[in-house]
Amino acid sequence: xxxxxxxxxxxxxxxxxxxxxxxxxxxxxxxxxxxxxxxxxxxxxxxxxxxxxxxxxxxxxxxxxxxxxxxxxxxxxxxxxxxxxxxxxxxxxxxxxxxxxxxxxxxxxxxxxxxxxxxxxxxxxxxxxxxxxxxxxxxxxxxxxxxxxxxxxxxxxxxxxxxxxxxxxxxxxxxxxxxxxxxxxxxx
Numbered sequence: 001x002x003x004x005x006x007x008x009x010x011x012x013x014x015x016x017x018x019x020x021x022x023x024x025x026x027x028x029x030x031x032x033x034x035x036x037x038x039x040x041x042x043x044x045x046x047x048x049x050x051x052x053x054x055x056x057x058x059x060x061x062x063x064x065x066x067x068x069x070x071x072x073x074x075x076x077x078x079x080x081x082x083x084x085x086x087x088x089x090x091x092x093x094x095x096x097x098x099x100x101x102x103x104x105x106x107x108x109x110x111x112x113x114x115x116x117x118x119x120x121x122x123x124x125x126x127x128x129x130x131x132x133x134x135x136x137x138x139x140x141x142x143x144x145x146x147x148x149x150x151x152x153x154x155x156x157x158x159x160x161x162x163x164x165x166x167x168x169x170x171x172x173x174x175x176x177x178x179x180x181x182x183x184x185x186x187x188x
Contacts, residue, residue: 017088019045020182021104022175025097025148026111027139029121031162035111036093038172043091043179050094053080067131074099097144098151107178108152109171110145111162 022045024036033049040047054060059077060070078101084090085104092100097108113121118139122132138144148157160171 017086018186019087019089020106020179020186021085021088021090021092022107022109022179023092023094023097023100023105024109024111025094026144026162027113027118028095028127028135029118029125030111030113030139031168032093032095032111035109035162035168035171035175036091038168039175040091042172042176045089045091045179048081048084048090048092050077050092053077067134068128072096072099095144096147098147100151102152105152106156106182107175108148108157109175110148110157110159111171112142112145112159113139113162115139117163 022039024032024039026032036047036049039045054070054072054077057076057080059073059080061073062071063069064071078099081092081100081104085092088106092105097110115136119132119136122135127135145157145159160174161167162171
């Protein structure tokens with residue numbers, strides 16, 4: 001079997017890597033970008049803000065004016081990211097997780113925030129009432145957490161609280177410790 005093919009028909013290819021890939025996901029306003037930037041810096045990995053990548057590379061089908069957000073072209077995004085995900089070493093930051101191939105990630109962090117903290121964060125971003133309500137409902141119903149659990153192996157999905165700067169710092173310390181452990185256990 002070569003590294004570009006799976007061992008059985010339909011199986012996703014496996015690409016060995018010397019550094020892990022981490023996905024940090026959650027409802028908008030849970031602290032994904034801040035945590036991702038801090039975790040990447042602490043662990044020596046590269047931060048990839050998918051929303052910024054979508055805008056910069058035009059990986060969308062236009063603007064949804066109702067939600068003031070881009071309509072993601074998932075195929076273009078996956079094609080764009082494939083080559084830099086293969087060797088590892090990335091902290092990927094996005095509010096959706098089920099669109100990415102399972103083979104890309106060694107750890108999936110789902111950030112959660114209490115509603116009384118999340119609501120003012122979303123208001124502070126200038127979101128309209130419909131967008132705030134939809135995001136609040138997603139957090140209450142644990143939509144991102146359930147998507148992560150359905151899309152990735154149970155043992156790599158971790159739920160972390162992200163209500164304060166102190167919790168973000170604790171989360172970054174945990175992620176750094178996990179990366180150090182992964183590196184130690186995956187040396188060739």
